[in-house]
Amino acid sequence: MSSQSHLRAGSGAQSTTEAAVRESPARQRRGNQDAQARIRRLTGGTEHVLGETIEVTPDLLALLAGGDAQSVESGVDGTGETDMSTGTAFVHDPGEDKTGVNADDVTQGQLANCYFMAAMKAVARANPQAIHDLISENDDGTYDVTLYVKEHVWSLNASPKVYTVSPTFPTQGGRTLGAEAGDSVGDTREIWPMLLEKAFAIHCGSYKETEYGFGGAAMQLLTGQDxxxxxxxxxxxxxxxxxxxxxxxxxxxxxxxxxxxxxxxxxxxxxxxxxxxxxxxxxxxxxxxxxxxxxxxxxxxxxxxxxxxxxxxxxxxxxxxxxxxxxxxx
Amino acid sequence: MTFLPLVLSLGCATALVTRPPPPEGAMTFTETAVAALAGVRVPIANAAHADYRDVAGTLRTGATIEFMLPDGPLTAGAGTEFTVGGHRFRVHEVRLEQPLARVVVLPAD
The missing domain is CATH 3.90.70.10 (Cysteine proteinases)
Structure with missing residues (x-):
């Protein structure tokens, strides 16, 4: 997906971000940091041209609106945040199939969402390609993550819904709040479990809201199958x-x-x-x-x-x- | 007698509303999650009402939870202390909530 289409798709996020920035200095600082990180990604790392401090203006917000179109703010649930923009969705390790997806890539973090982690492991083991097909990287460094969602309790089938997420993740106690990164090659960390979990957190409303659930429901979110x-x-x-x-x-x-x-x-x-x-x-x-x-x-x-x-x-x-x-x- | 359930309900509600906030530096974890204590991953599980030992080694009975420490599991309750990653931690409280229990841990260095 191009950056241009992102801007259109994410226009609804502007008011949410603006409100958050107005709320508190802490959130404003976080917004500025996030903005800087995104500008670095959008401009290919020319942050020195822009200077150290970036003010969050309405124009800037419009520029950034596509990043986390329906996102919980990064870091909102944790005490800090980690930027994994040097990571990549999939790392192909020896012994893994061509997708690079492996059940061992998944490690639960500090949230009681074992059911979602187990579901990722189970689907990765059964059909690595299915996991691979859920995630695609955008030109601006964000990722489109597909989950299969039942719109209503009475819906018979789950339909694909795309969540656009940035590769920043909340931390607590010096580690990621949620899932840990998978394999690594040099400084490049594999982040597909973190991206899926973040999309799920957006779906639920926050990371904390992902706690407690059932493996079957989580596998349905990942596969669309009953x-x-x-x-x-x-x-x-x-x-x-x-x-x-x-x-x-x-x-x-x-x-x-x-x-x-x-x-x-x-x-x-x-x-x-x-x-x-x-x-x-x-x-x-x-x-x-x-x-x-x-x-x-x-x-x-x-x-x-x-x-x-x-x-x-x-x-x-x-x-x-x-x-x-x-x-x-x- | 008729008012007893009402009185008990109000009492419980008041207790919940007036529960003091956790102390400064407290970390709260949910059963089945993996806590990061001094940078070490510690799974937390198996909340129950059971026996445990406090920091003085006294056998107590109450709400407990199990910390899967690198050197083996530890059943802990309020007042239990343990070392992980070279740092000392104290269990402030174990809450046997549904669907999952919660434990509040404090640095004790």
Missing amino acids: TDNVGLLLGLGLRAEATILADLAGALTDKKAVTAATGEFDADTLKAAKAAYPGRLGQKHVYAVKEVDVEGKTISLDNPWGGDTDIDHMPVADFKKFFRQYDIVG
């Missing part, structure tokens, strides 16, 4: 272990995306979870299903927390004990 939600009725054992294994193995073989959510643990279940999977198993947490061993009757789970927190080869009996639901899409 989700099969399978409840396990925690502790009652109503779904046979063989059926669970067949469901999950079949879904992964068919290149479908699968997430699984734990329930709220009672005292005994919590004690068992801490003993069997210390540091890895959380209640009310969502994981991506990464592997199923039907013969060995185990399920391996990708934890959005990252690091060494994945759960490999969990016996299906434990899966039944700790998990409340799994969602399949594709």
Whole structure:
């Protein structure tokens, strides 16, 4: 998309930005910093021509209006912000397919939106091209990010909606508030999970509003496809272990995306979870299903927390004990 | 007796409205998120009403949450202190809210 069409598309953002600038000196400073960053991008880094201080004027606002057309302001939820304009949506690492999209690119940040992170992991694992196709870079350094949104509760189908986002992200405690960057090559960081999360934050109204949700709904946002939600009725054992294994193995073989959510643990279940999977198993947490061993009757789970927190080869009996639901899409 | 539910409701509402703001420097995290403490990523999970030890090592019972520290998980409640990234932190409060609990942490250096 050209810068020109951006200006038209984003004209509605002008009044929002103006109001925000008038509200407080802190916001005004942030607006100025954002403006400087965007001008650097728009002018190819000739900020020295413009000087150190840039006043936010109505003309400038009109120029900048396309950047975050429906955006929450960058940094509004955090204590600072980080500029990832030196990053790129996708970095192709050895071992990844041609898109550069990999489930391991996704690492949850300081928000309780594990369900969205798990959904990104699950879709990236099943269909990396689908993730790749959601994001395109614009000439002005912003990105167009597509999510599939149901306009109304009663809407039968989700339709694509494009959110234009800038590569700046709020921080807290010296790290990004939301998702961490993925792979890196030199100084170039891979930011596709951060861009998708920011578009989702715009969709929700703020980063904080992304907290708490369901993996199935998030996978639908990313794919536009309906989700099969399978409840396990925690502790009652109503779904046979063989059926669970067949469901999950079949879904992964068919290149479908699968997430699984734990329930709220009672005292005994919590004690068992801490003993069997210390540091890895959380209640009310969502994981991506990464592997199923039907013969060995185990399920391996990708934890959005990252690091060494994945759960490999969990016996299906434990899966039944700790998990409340799994969602399949594709 | 008829007014008891009303009195209790008003009492709870007053308690919520008058809850003091968190102290200066407090950081609030939500269950299942990954906190950044001294730049170290620390997943937070498994809120419950359970036993824990405060800074003096005294066994207490109350609202708890688990910090997945690099050297192993720690079940903590109000008054628990721990070190991560070379800095000391103190749990100010664990709130067993729905759908997810919250924990307020303070620097204790």
